[in-house]
Amino acid sequence: MFGIIDLTMAKITREDVLKLAWLSKIKLKSNEADRLVKELDEIVKYVEQINEVDVKNLDTTDQVTGLTNVMRRDETIKYQAKPGELLDNAPDKEKNQIKVKRVLQ
Amino acid sequence: MNGVYWKPIAELAEDVQKGRSSSLSLVEKSLELIKKNDEYKAIVSVLEEPAKNRAKQIDQRVKKGEKIGRLAGVPFIAKDNFLVDNGKTTAASNMLKPFKSPYQATAINKLEEEGAVCVAKANLDAYAHGSSTEHSDFFTTLNPYDKTRVPGGSSGGSAAAVALGMAPFALGTDTGGSIRLPSSFCGVVGYKPTYGLISRSGVVAMASSTDVIGPLTTTVEDTALVLDCMAGKDELDMTTIERDKKSYYNLAGKGLASLKIGVVKEFFGEGLEDDVKKTTQSVIDRLKKAGAEVSEVSLKSSPLALACYYIICPAEVSSNLSRYDGQRYGHTGSQAKDLNDSYTLGRSEGFNSEVKRRVLIGTYVLSSGYYDAYYKKAQKVRTEIIKETDAAFKEHDILIGPTAPMTAFKLGENTEDPLKMYLTDVLTVGSNLTGNPSISIPADKDKNGLPIGIQLIGRQKNDMQLLEASKKIQELVNG
Numbered sequence: 001m002f003g004i005i006d007l008t009m010a011k012i013t014r015e016d017v018l019k020l021a022w023l024s025k026i027k028l029k030s031n032e033a034d035r036l037v038k039e040l041d042e043i044v045k046y047v048e049q050i051n052e053v054d055v056k057n058l059d060t061t062d063q064v065t066g067l068t069n070v071m072r073r074d075e076t077i078k079y080q081a082k083p084g085e086l087l088d089n090a091p092d093k094e095k096n097q098i099k100v101k102r103v104l105q
Numbered sequence: 106m107n108g109v110y111w112k113p114i115a116e117l118a119e120d121v122q123k124g125r126s127s128s129l130s131l132v133e134k135s136l137e138l139i140k141k142n143d144e145y146k147a148i149v150s151v152l153e154e155p156a157k158n159r160a161k162q163i164d165q166r167v168k169k170g171e172k173i174g175r176l177a178g179v180p181f182i183a184k185d186n187f188l189v190d191n192g193k194t195t196a197a198s199n200m201l202k203p204f205k206s207p208y209q210a211t212a213i214n215k216l217e218e219e220g221a222v223c224v225a226k227a228n229l230d231a232y233a234h235g236s237s238t239e240h241s242d243f244f245t246t247l248n249p250y251d252k253t254r255v256p257g258g259s260s261g262g263s264a265a266a267v268a269l270g271m272a273p274f275a276l277g278t279d280t281g282g283s284i285r286l287p288s289s290f291c292g293v294v295g296y297k298p299t300y301g302l303i304s305r306s307g308v309v310a311m312a313s314s315t316d317v318i319g320p321l322t323t324t325v326e327d328t329a330l331v332l333d334c335m336a337g338k339d340e341l342d343m344t345t346i347e348r349d350k351k352s353y354y355n356l357a358g359k360g361l362a363s364l365k366i367g368v369v370k371e372f373f374g375e376g377l378e379d380d381v382k383k384t385t386q387s388v389i390d391r392l393k394k395a396g397a398e399v400s401e402v403s404l405k406s407s408p409l410a411l412a413c414y415y416i417i418c419p420a421e422v423s424s425n426l427s428r429y430d431g432q433r434y435g436h437t438g439s440q441a442k443d444l445n446d447s448y449t450l451g452r453s454e455g456f457n458s459e460v461k462r463r464v465l466i467g468t469y470v471l472s473s474g475y476y477d478a479y480y481k482k483a484q485k486v487r488t489e490i491i492k493e494t495d496a497a498f499k500e501h502d503i504l505i506g507p508t509a510p511m512t513a514f515k516l517g518e519n520t521e522d523p524l525k526m527y528l529t530d531v532l533t534v535g536s537n538l539t540g541n542p543s544i545s546i547p548a549d550k551d552k553n554g555l556p557i558g559i560q561l562i563g564r565q566k567n568d569m570q571l572l573e574a575s576k577k578i579q580e581l582v583n584g
Contacts, residue, residue, distance in 0.1 A: 001371060001374040001376065001407075001408040001531060002374060002375065002376025002377065002510045002528060002531060003375075003376055003528075004524055004525075004528070012469075016469070017465065020465045020468045020469055020472070021465065023468050023472065024423060024427070024452075024464050024465060024468045025427075025430075025445070025448045025449045025452055026449065026452050026453050026456065026461055026464065026465075027449045027450065027453040028453070028461075032458070032461075035458075036461075036462065036465065039462060039523055039524075040462070040465060040466060040469065042523075042524050043415065043462075043466060043523065043524055043527075044466070044469065046412060046415070046524055046527075047412040047413075047415050047416050047470075047479070047483075048412075049409055049412040050409055050412050050413055050416070050482055050483055050486045051482070052409065053406065053409065053482075053485070053486045053489055055482055055485035055486065055489075058485040058486075058488045058489055059485065059488055060481060060484035060485055060487075060488065061484055061485075061487040061488045061491060062314065062484065063314050063344065064300050064301075064314070064491070064538075064539060064540030064565075065300065065301045065344055065346050065540070067301075067343075067344065067346065070343040070344075072340055072343075079208070080207075080208040080209060081207035081208040082207075085207040086207050088205060088207065089203070089204055089205060089207070089433065089434035089435070090432070090433055090434065091431065091432075091437040098432060098433055100432050100444060100447070101441065101443055101444040101446075101447050102443070102444065103444055105443075
């Protein structure tokens, strides 16, 4: 329980890592990518231990509160933050709107 | 280090309410102890002026005869992933270094309604991703008992701050053990409530199905009081559950003689440090002598809880951290040529290696072709773990074991091996997956003088019973 047992499977490749980075909008330096291939492989091998469990008759647990359909009234409320304050953190603004780089080329 | 720095919180508040002492004097004491202990690097930012102003306002209201609240004038420190007015909230990450929060966490609002004063923000692993506080983007916090060792994480700053007496209580978050582990390493009481008991609105999200907020203090009574002030349904957080109608501070209850305690067999495997094993066994023996009904219980799948957690947690992290796109707040890629660059550069620069690691693992287990084999399967294993835990609670009121397999390790000991670092959570993650309340209580010190914590796990949604048992057990351990 407290140690690492290598029950070899995984086999993450550099290609995998670069694709995952692209999906998560992260740009990796070459040495970062190399390091991550090894690390992700080791971690994924470890978590593959869950394959020991027979999950045939089990449902998924998405949340542990047991709550469903929690509703609230469709009303506007007086909130702590003012609209102007919400824009204070934006790196680029114009006329009370957040400015971003061109979306459509 | 072993000194008692503060009276019980209820007494501090009464002193202020009755005019026997001023909130300003308490806040100044806190600020002084923060300065004095600067070398431990537990604090990211101090809210000196806002705290003093708040304290002065409270003192004036007291003079006018106003009733303040159950935490009247009491200073506290919040982990820097809690959004607080009048200060910065960084989550100890370069991504949020420029961020000024436009609103405040519900938990903070509730504490302030009772008169508490936030004096500082505590250090953490960036985004709470870590077990040692070494992954803070700013600096590492040092263990109050040994400056060459870690305080644990991710709420390392909060735990160290309470251990060093900087405030009577601090706030932390626990997603996989991040309150309980540093509490064990720093010799303080760390409480993880039932999932959903306290609102997470205004707290930087990590893994939404396991994230919990909780207090760090030196006594169970203080824990119960602070918990009572924060617990309750919140319209701003739809995952909050109904709280107990009675006050959690109402801790009377029967003695230890009627308590059915289950010793979790799997928590005592090979690899447990000798002193940790001896201490936990010693507490169990004392509980037997005090008349508790102690028996062994097996949580068969608990050795898989960590594997299960390190699929579910990164998956939810990768989703939660996709909001950091540098467009509305946070670090932005200033050298970006186009929109995609503007997302990517900011995230690459703002996220540290541990954060990136978790985001990538999460993306992997959720990606097409792997979702069923990893994430969906892990959610089923989670169901099995919950079933076993529920079954254990049919025969027992409380489960017991050590909080961690080891005491505080050396700085740098686990930073080169991410998986080894993850293993520090092996005994705590179970309660995060199931949602059960759990607490770490300081029990003893090892041969190097490092604190050892014992862990108690309570019934789902029955924090009252866990707190009552914890109070009695802390008395037994200290007595």
